[in-house]
Amino acid sequence: MEENAIIEQAEVDTTWRIKTLLIGSALGALTGLGAAYLLTKRAEQSGQQLAITPGKGVKLGVLIAGLLRSILSLGEE
Helix, strand or coil, X not given: CHHHHHHHHHHHHHHXXXXXXXXXXXXXXXXXXXXXXXXXXXXXXXCCCCCCCHHHHHXXXXXXXXXXXXXXXXXXX
């Protein structure tokens, strides 16, 4: 009887993990797609070609690192 409970608990643990990964992946892809769309739309409206300089890339990287740090701290009390 205990063996079945352990197996069922392991299946539940795997299920929430897979769902979280799939939802996170979908949200990340949609967010990236939206950001790329907005960048290209702005470049088209200004009549310029999209160019991200190294400085802008570093700024973006720091912002993303801060966002990930904030997400990681959600589980902490």
